[in-house]
Amino acid sequence: MRSTAAPVLAALTAAALITAGCGSKGSSGGETDSGTLTIGAAMSLTGSLAREGQLTKEGYQLCQQKVNAAGGVDVDGKKLKLDIKFQDDTSQPDVAAQLVDQFNDDGVKLILSSYGSANTQSQAAVIERNGQVMADSAGADDAIFQQGYQRTFAVLSPATEYAASIIKAIDELATPKPKSFAFMSADDGFSKTGAKGGMDEAKKLGYQVIPAQYFAEGSTDVSSAITHVKSDRPDVVIGTVHLEEGVAIVKQSHELGLQPMAFGETVAPPTPDFTKTLGRLANGVLGSSQWTETTAGEDKYFGNAKDYAADIEKEFGHPADYHDAEASAACLAMVMAVEDAGSTDPDAVRDSLAALDTESFFGTIKFNDKGQNVYKPMSVIQVQDGKVVTVWPTDAAEGSFMWPATGS
Amino acid sequence: MARHWLVTAFLQATVYGLLQGGLLALVAVGFSLVWGVMNVVNLAHGSFVILGAYIGWELNVHAGLDPLLGMFVAAAALFVIGYALQRWLINLVVNAPIFITLLLTFGLSLLFVQGMNIVFSANYRSIQTDYASTSLTFGEVRVPLGRLLAFGIAVLITVALVAVVNRTRTGLAIIATGMDRGAARLMGIRARHVYALTFGLSAALAAIAGTMVGTIGTFNPAAAGGFTLLSFVIAVLGGLGNMYGALLGGLLIGLVEAWAGLYLSGTWMNAMAFLVLVVVLAVRPSGLVGRAYYAARVEV
Numbered sequence: 001m002r003s004t005a006a007p008v009l010a011a012l013t014a015a016a017l018i019t020a021g022c023g024s025k026g027s028s029g030g031e032t033d034s035g036t037l038t039i040g041a042a043m044s045l046t047g048s049l050a051r052e053g054q055l056t057k058e059g060y061q062l063c064q065q066k067v068n069a070a071g072g073v074d075v076d077g078k079k080l081k082l083d084i085k086f087q088d089d090t091s092q093p094d095v096a097a098q099l100v101d102q103f104n105d106d107g108v109k110l111i112l113s114s115y116g117s118a119n120t121q122s123q124a125a126v127i128e129r130n131g132q133v134m135a136d137s138a139g140a141d142d143a144i145f146q147q148g149y150q151r152t153f154a155v156l157s158p159a160t161e162y163a164a165s166i167i168k169a170i171d172e173l174a175t176p177k178p179k180s181f182a183f184m185s186a187d188d189g190f191s192k193t194g195a196k197g198g199m200d201e202a203k204k205l206g207y208q209v210i211p212a213q214y215f216a217e218g219s220t221d222v223s224s225a226i227t228h229v230k231s232d233r234p235d236v237v238i239g240t241v242h243l244e245e246g247v248a249i250v251k252q253s254h255e256l257g258l259q260p261m262a263f264g265e266t267v268a269p270p271t272p273d274f275t276k277t278l279g280r281l282a283n284g285v286l287g288s289s290q291w292t293e294t295t296a297g298e299d300k301y302f303g304n305a306k307d308y309a310a311d312i313e314k315e316f317g318h319p320a321d322y323h324d325a326e327a328s329a330a331c332l333a334m335v336m337a338v339e340d341a342g343s344t345d346p347d348a349v350r351d352s353l354a355a356l357d358t359e360s361f362f363g364t365i366k367f368n369d370k371g372q373n374v375y376k377p378m379s380v381i382q383v384q385d386g387k388v389v390t391v392w393p394t395d396a397a398e399g400s401f402m403w404p405a406t407g408s
Numbered sequence: 409m410a411r412h413w414l415v416t417a418f419l420q421a422t423v424y425g426l427l428q429g430g431l432l433a434l435v436a437v438g439f440s441l442v443w444g445v446m447n448v449v450n451l452a453h454g455s456f457v458i459l460g461a462y463i464g465w466e467l468n469v470h471a472g473l474d475p476l477l478g479m480f481v482a483a484a485a486l487f488v489i490g491y492a493l494q495r496w497l498i499n500l501v502v503n504a505p506i507f508i509t510l511l512l513t514f515g516l517s518l519l520f521v522q523g524m525n526i527v528f529s530a531n532y533r534s535i536q537t538d539y540a541s542t543s544l545t546f547g548e549v550r551v552p553l554g555r556l557l558a559f560g561i562a563v564l565i566t567v568a569l570v571a572v573v574n575r576t577r578t579g580l581a582i583i584a585t586g587m588d589r590g591a592a593r594l595m596g597i598r599a600r601h602v603y604a605l606t607f608g609l610s611a612a613l614a615a616i617a618g619t620m621v622g623t624i625g626t627f628n629p630a631a632a633g634g635f636t637l638l639s640f641v642i643a644v645l646g647g648l649g650n651m652y653g654a655l656l657g658g659l660l661i662g663l664v665e666a667w668a669g670l671y672l673s674g675t676w677m678n679a680m681a682f683l684v685l686v687v688v689l690a691v692r693p694s695g696l697v698g699r700a701y702y703a704a705r706v707e708v
Contacts, residue, residue, distance in 0.1 A: 046521075046522060046525065047630060048630040049630075050525055050530035050628075050629070050630055051529070051530035051531055051532070051628065053530075054529075054530060091630075187674075187675045213673070213674060214673055214674055214675050215669070215673075215674025215675060215677070216674060216675050216677060216678055218634075219674065219677075220625045220626060221428060221665070221669075221677075222674065223420075223421070223424045223428075223666065223669070224421060224666060224668075224669025224670045224674055224677075225669070225674050227417050227420050227421060227424075227670060228417070228670070231413045231417070243532055243626075244532065244626055247532070247534070247625075247626050248625070248626075251541055251625070254541050254543075255541055255543050255550060255552035255554075255555070256420070256424075256543070256550050256552075257543065257545070257550050272531075273531050273532040273533075276531075276532075276533070276534075277532055277533060277534035277626050278534070279536045281541065
C-alpha cells in the first residue's frame with residue numbers, strides 16, 4: 001500500500017500541474033495593428049466556473065459585435081475595430097493571473113476580467129504591477145478593492161450589497177414582518193463578505209440575527225448547517241452562496257423539515273439552472289441580481305435592458321442572464337473610457353475610467369475612489385411559478401411580492 | 409431544550425451521514441475494484457459517474473424513465489464504454505509503470521469532461537422525481553426517501569458484487585487474475601478479457617452511482633474531479649482487495665463529515681475526512697479491511 005500511494009500522490013500533483021500548464025499555452029495574436037483595438041480576456045471556459053465563464057464570454061462577444069456593427073471604437077476621430085482575445089484560465093486564479101502577464105508580454109494593456117472574485121483578485125495584482133487597466137465584470141468581493149489598487153474598475157455592485165438588498169426588500173415589503181434571520185454562507189471571500197454585509201444590514205434594521213453557519217465552497221451537502229439553524233426556528237434563511245450550495249440549502253431544508261417564511265439567496269436564484277434543478281421547490285425563493293430586464297437606463301451601443309435581453313436571446317438562444325449583462329457592461333465601460341480618452345494609452349484610459357459617469361442598459365456606471373460601482377442599486381427577484389420576477393426596487397418591479405414566500 | 413436538541417441533532421447527523429456514506433461507497437466501489445485487480449488508478453472514474461448521471465437525466469427528461477430504471481440503462485451503456493476502453497486502450501499499457509496508466513486515465517478524464525461540456529453544456533442539472541425530496545419522520549429525525557433509496561441500492565449492489573466475485577466463475581477469474589496474472593493465464597483465463605470485464609463492471613457501478621447522485625443532488629461536468637478524489641480517499645481508507653472496503657470507507661467518511669459539520673463547522677468536513685484517512689493509514693497501512701494482494705502479484 002505505502003509503496004503505491006506515494007507515486008500516486010506525486011502523479012496526481014503532476015497531473016494538476018499539467019492542467020495548470022494547459023491554460024497558459026498558446027499565444028494571443030500579438031501586436032495591435034493600426035485599425036484594431038485589442039483587448040485581452042482570460043476566461044473560465046473549463047473547470048468549475050465553466051458555466052459562468054461561458055456566460056461572461058457571451059457578454060464580451062455581444063459587446064464586440066455591437067461596437068463593431070456601429071463602426072467600431074471611436075478613438076480621436078478614427079474608428080478601431082474591437083478585437084477581444086479570449087484565453088482559457090481553467091477556473092484557476094493563478095492561471096488567470098499568468099494569462100494577464102502573457103497579454104502584457106504581447107503588448108495588450110487593456111484587460112477584461114475573468115469570472116469570480118478569486119480570479120479577479122489575482123488578476124488585479126498583476127494588472128497593477130504591469131501598468132495595465134482592467135474592467136472587472138464579476139469580481140465583487142470588497143477585498144479586491146481594499147488593496148489600494150488604482151487600475152481595476154468593477155461595474156457591478158459590491159459583495160456587501162448582495163444579501164443586504166434582499167433584507168432591505170423584505171423589510172420594505174413583507175407583512176407580517178419576520179423577526180429573525182439566519183445566515184448560511186460558503187467559505188470563499190465573496191460569500192463571507194456578502195454574509196457580513198447581510199448580517200450588518202439586518203442588525204441595523206433591528207432584526208434578530210442568528211450568526212452564520214459556514215461550509216466549504218462547492219459543497220453539495222449542507223445538512224449540518226441546516227441541523228444547527230433548525231433549532232433556532234428562524235423566520236428567514238439567507239444563503240450567501242453559489243448555485244450548488246444554494247440548491248443544496250433549499251433541497252436539504254425540505255428534506256430535514258426546516259420551513260422558514262422565506263429563503264433568500266445571493267447569485268443562485270436568478271440563474272435558469274436554479275429553477276430547473278429545484279422544480280417546484282424553487283418557488284418563492286428570493287434572490288439578488290446585478291441586473292434584470294427592467295433595470296432602468298440606456299446607452300448608444302446596447303439600447304435599454306429589454307433590447308439587451310432580446311439581443312442575447314437572438315444570438316445565444318437563451319434568456320439573458322445577469323452574468324451576460326455584467327460582462328457586456330464591463331466591456332462597454334472600457335470602450336467608453338477609450339473613446340473619452342481619445343487614446344488607447346493605458347494611463348489615459350485609466351484616468352478616463354476613473355472619471356466615467358454614464359447611464360447604460362446596466363444602470364449607472366460610475367466608480368468611487370476604490371474602483372467600485374456603488375452608484376447602481378441591486379435588484380431583488382423572486383421565483384414565482386418557475387419564472388424569475390423582479391420585485392424590488394418597487395419602481396422596477398414586474399410583479400407583486402409573494403409573502404410568506406414558501407409553502408406554496 | 410438544549411439537551412433534547414443535542415440528542416436530536418446527533419441522531420439526525422448520524423442518519424444523514426450514514427445515508428451519504430452509502431452513496432459515496434457506491435461511487436467508490438468500482439474504483440477500488442479496478443485498482444485492486446489491475447493496479448490501475450482510474451482517474452477517469454469521476455467522469456464515468458457524471459456520464460452515468462447525464463444518461464439517467466436524458467432518459468428521465470426525454471423518455472420519462474424513472475431514475476431507478478434509468479440507472480440500469482446507464483449501467484449498460486457505461487459497461488460497454490468501459491469494456492471497450494480497457495480492451496483496446498488501457499490493456500496496451502497495463503504492464504507499464506503506474507505513471508503511464510495514471511497519465512492515460514487522466515487524459516481520458518479530460519477528454520470525457522470536456523466532451524460532456526460540449527455535448528451537455530456546463531449547466532447544472534438534477535433528475536426530478538416526486539419522491540426524492542420527501543422524507544420519512546421518526547420522532548424529530550427525518551430520513552429523506554431519495555437518500556434512503558440510494559443507500560439501499562448501494563448496499564445491495566456491494567453485497568451483490570461480493571457474491572458475483574466470490575461465487576461465479578467469472579468473479580473467481582477476476583480475483584485469480586488480480587492475484588497472479590501469469591498463473592491465471594496458465595490456467596486458461598483470458599486476462600485481457602477479464603481486465604476489460606472488470607473495468608466495464610466498474611464503469612457500470614459508477615453509472616448507477618451517478619444516476620443516484622443526479623437524483624438526490626445536482627451535477628455538472630466539473631464535478632467529475634471531486635468524485636475521483638473521493639473514490640481515491642475511500643478506496644485507500646477501506647483498503648484494496650476486499651469489496652467491503654469501499655462500503656466501510658464510504659460509511660466512515662460519510663459519518664465523519666456529518667459529525668465534523670455538526671460539532672466543528674461545515675468548513676472542517678473535508679479536513680476531518682482527510683485526517684481520518686491519515687490516522688487510519690498510520691495505524692493500518694493497508695486500510696480498514698484491505699489485503700493489498702496485488703503487491704504480491706507476479707508480473708509477466
